[in-house]
Amino acid sequence: MVVVLLLASLGCTGRAVQEPNGTRTDVRHLPIAGLYEKGQMDVGPLPQQPTTTVSLAQDERQLRAWLEDPAGPTEIWLPERVFQGDWQIRRAVHLHGEGPGSVLRGTGTGTVLDVEADGASIENLTIVGTGSRHTHEDSAVKLRGQHNRLTRLFLDRVLFGASLQACHDCQVERVHVIGRDGVAEMRGDGIKLWESHGSTVSHCLVERSRDLVVWYSRHVTLDSNVVRGSRYGSHFMYAHDAVIRHSAVIDNVVGIFVMYSERMLVDGNVLAGARGPAGIGLGFKDSDNVTVRDNWLVGNTAGMYIDQTPRSPDKPLRITDNVIALNDVGLRMHAQPHGVIVTGNDLHENAETALVDGGGDATTAQWSRNYWSDYAGFDLNADGTGDVAWQIKRLSTELTDTRPALKFFYGTAALASMDGVARAVPVLASKLLLSDPLPAMQPHKLDQVMP
Numbered sequence: 001m002v003v004v005l006l007l008a009s010l011g012c013t014g015r016a017v018q019e020p021n022g023t024r025t026d027v028r029h030l031p032i033a034g035l036y037e038k039g040q041m042d043v044g045p046l047p048q049q050p051t052t053t054v055s056l057a058q059d060e061r062q063l064r065a066w067l068e069d070p071a072g073p074t075e076i077w078l079p080e081r082v083f084q085g086d087w088q089i090r091r092a093v094h095l096h097g098e099g100p101g102s103v104l105r106g107t108g109t110g111t112v113l114d115v116e117a118d119g120a121s122i123e124n125l126t127i128v129g130t131g132s133r134h135t136h137e138d139s140a141v142k143l144r145g146q147h148n149r150l151t152r153l154f155l156d157r158v159l160f161g162a163s164l165q166a167c168h169d170c171q172v173e174r175v176h177v178i179g180r181d182g183v184a185e186m187r188g189d190g191i192k193l194w195e196s197h198g199s200t201v202s203h204c205l206v207e208r209s210r211d212l213v214v215w216y217s218r219h220v221t222l223d224s225n226v227v228r229g230s231r232y233g234s235h236f237m238y239a240h241d242a243v244i245r246h247s248a249v250i251d252n253v254v255g256i257f258v259m260y261s262e263r264m265l266v267d268g269n270v271l272a273g274a275r276g277p278a279g280i281g282l283g284f285k286d287s288d289n290v291t292v293r294d295n296w297l298v299g300n301t302a303g304m305y306i307d308q309t310p311r312s313p314d315k316p317l318r319i320t321d322n323v324i325a326l327n328d329v330g331l332r333m334h335a336q337p338h339g340v341i342v343t344g345n346d347l348h349e350n351a352e353t354a355l356v357d358g359g360g361d362a363t364t365a366q367w368s369r370n371y372w373s374d375y376a377g378f379d380l381n382a383d384g385t386g387d388v389a390w391q392i393k394r395l396s397t398e399l400t401d402t403r404p405a406l407k408f409f410y411g412t413a414a415l416a417s418m419d420g421v422a423r424a425v426p427v428l429a430s431k432l433l434l435s436d437p438l439p440a441m442q443p444h445k446l447d448q449v450m451p
Contacts, residue, residue: 041226043176043205044154045124047099050077054096060085067093078102078125086110092119097126100154105129110136112158116144126154134188139163140177143170150175160188161209164196172201179209184231184253186210193217201225214239222247233271236261244269249281255300257283258290262315266292274300281327283307288315296323303327303350306337313339320344323445329355336360346443348373353392354434362434371440379441390439393432 050056055073057063060083066072067089075094080101087104089095106112106129113127122141131138139160141150146168153175155161161177164170177190190209193199195216202223206212211232214220222244227233233249236242236258245267249255255271257280258264264287271281279301284290288310297303303324309317316339323346324330330350331342334357342365347353353372356362369385377386 041203041205043152043174043203045097045100045102045126045152048096048124049098050096057083059083063087078104087113089113089115089117089120089122091117093117094121095123095125096121097124099124100126102126103128106131106140108132109138111139111142113141115142115148117148118145119147120145121149121151122153123149124152126156128156128158130158130160132159134159137163137188137192139188143167146170149173158188160192161190161206163189163192163194164199165194167193167196167199169198170196171199173203175204177204177206177209179207179230181208184210187231189213190227190230193220196220206230211235214242217242221245226250227252232257233274235259236264239264243267248272253278254283255281255297257285258287258309259285261287261290263289264291266290266295268294270296270298271303272296272298272300274302276301279328280305284309284317286311287317288312290317291320292318292322293320294322296325297327297330298323298325300327302329302332304330305332305334306340307334310339315339316341318343321444322346323348325349325446328352331355331362333357333360333362337362337365340365342366342370343368344370344440344444346371346373346446348443348446356433361432363432365434367434367436369438369440370436371443371446372436373443375439375441377439377441384441386439386441390436391432392434 054075054077055066056077056079057066063083066076067087070091078097080099082103082105084105086106103126104112108129108131110131112130127140130140137160140155140158141162143150143164144167148167148170150162150172151174155177157178157180159180162172162175172191179187179190187210189211190206191201191204192213197218200221204225206227207229209230211230212227212234215237217239219241220239222234223246225247228250231253233252234244234256237260239261241263242261243265244256248270251273253274253276255274256266266282274281281297281300281303283305285307286309290309319342321344325348327350329352330347331354336356347370354362372390375386375390377388377390379385380387
């Protein structure tokens with residue numbers, strides 16, 4: 001019941017609620033500490049005034065002259081008005097708006113703000129009017145160099161939002177990105193990190209974009225972000241030593257997917273509402289030394305998908321202290337797992353607890369002290385763990401593995417009846433899918449929902 005209330009409060013089929021200024025979204029129900037304040041996410045520009053004597057650009061001509069002058073001001077403020085044009089920054093300049101009305105409006109033919117510098121900072125602006133060329137990745141902001149910073153930006157109805165290309169030790173924080181209407185595949189990426197080592201994306205809100213991308217980038221941290229209504233909430237590829245934590249990834253086609261990456265931490269996230277045939281809350285392919293802990297995977301087609309992860313059993317995938325609930329399939333594995341350790345999780349009311357494609361089983365994984373909502377065992381010595389193992393033996397799984405056409409009947413009364421008969425007469429279900437020798441009698445954290 002607690003998980004049902006959680007899923008309802010997350011609004012996993014709804015859209016973000018925009019405030020009139022387009023910079024704040026109601027996330028009051030998200031069970032993540034520190035992600036919201038008074039029911040609203042604190043992103044985008046705010047009214048601000050310069051605290052010192054600075055250069056205040058009055059029009060496009062003055063702004064362009066200052067940006068192009070190598071000896072121009074290092075701190076430039078923009079009043080609340082629209083500055084029309086596409087802009088380039090090639091030096092360490094601090095460009096700061098006075099509020100949401102400080103707008104860079106592009107020509108609609110390319111990238112609005114192209115930054116190639118070290119130590120530049122873009123803050124407190126609204127940016128609109130990108131081009132529509134995927135081949136050129138027309139973006140609100142392109143960022144190259146190192147030690148650059150984007151903060152409190154509102155990137156409204158843009159093709160690509162913030163695109164970091166070889167931007168090392170850069171920061172993107174409190175940025176609100178709204179993509180364009182249309183199918184997700186034809187949008188650009190809300191935030192993209194390409195070969196941008198040591199960079200951080202934190203407290204950002206991405207809506208209706210294609211993906212939040214981290215590719216070919218080491219030591220990247222995604223912290224306390226919200227991604228909703230997009231294709232991939234976060235897509236990692238060749239992204240070694242990455243961390244994604246304390247984020248809410250909701251109503252996307254896929255929540256988080258990780259490919260060809262090592263030494264990754266997925267910690268304290270909510271992954272909900274990834275529905276449809278491709279719906280996956282959290283997925284891994286050909287990755288090693290991965291830790292998944294303290295996450296909530298709720299209401300997805302597949303809560304977690306595992307494909308050849310880890311590639312080597314001595315570089316394990318550790319799945320600990322997560323809630324995996326109300327998914328069509330809790331854990332789906334593409335092949336028989338080796339080096340997968342599953343401990344201390346709550347697996348609650350999933351239509352299918354676990355599936356292994358290709359006729360395999362999950363007995364080679366290590367299962368221990370997980371809570372299974374359909375466990376019917378007993379605990380005579382009152383030590384908190386069941387006295388008999390929790391096992392999955394499914395006649396329907398054996399039938400569908402040998403006759404794939406029968407998968408059409410998943411979720412029907414016919415296959416459910418077969419499994420019921422197999423439980424009553426266990427000899428009929430000869431295939432053991434998995435076994436937890438020490439099942440927990442009570443859930444570990446299902447009641448830990450924030451008000």
